[in-house]
Amino acid sequence: MKKILVLCLITIFILAGCTAASDKLPDRDPDAIGLIYEVDAESQRILVVSDIENVDISYDEWFEAGKYAAFFKVTKDTTINDNGTVTDFSSLKKGQKVEVWHTGVLAESYPMQGEAVYVNIVN
Template identity: 85%
Template sequence: MKKCLILLSFIMIFTMAGCTSASNKLPDRDPDAIGLIYEIDAESQRILVVSDIENVDITYDEWFEAGKYAVFFKVTEDTIINDNGTVSDFSSLKEGQKVEIWHTGVLAESYPMQGEAVYVNIVN
């Protein structure tokens, strides 16, 4: 009985430690997308990230016609949002923020593309 309690204690400690330290640690690979949040759809919990634009004052037609890399990312309850080292939520995302995105690896081939964000790192 005593051995079971000790084993259970170790399992709980390792589980809790894994949850707290891994959540704000950047993934071990390069981001899948880097760009500015051009648009936020709070109702659908999506952000439109466009790469290689200076600010969000550029019109949709300008970046669309230029063929900029653009993706609507779904942000789920499982998506980790890192805001300057602190785990945050969807409400911390703002238009014009530069972000790094890691996604599930599957993107719908529309334009803009569509995918699901696994990890969002707010750069500024």
């Protein structure tokens, strides 16, 4: 009986340490910081453009200025953090400021393309 109780307690401690997603920011600087210029719900991706004041700027203006811009695919493995709460793709809105950490691989198109590992919505 004592062995079963010990085994149950060990299992509880192990399971308590397992989480699918974390609201804890990665321990390195974000790979991209900017405004969500476009949300593509069908493809589950966001276009993030850095160094623009608002999303009312035309595509041509930031494109010709060479602003950092990247499409980030958001997958089931991407953690999205909104003010300390883990959330989902539906929380991402055009005009929000975000910090993005990606897998480290970006297609060198313009805008670049990659996969987001972690997206932090900045309030």
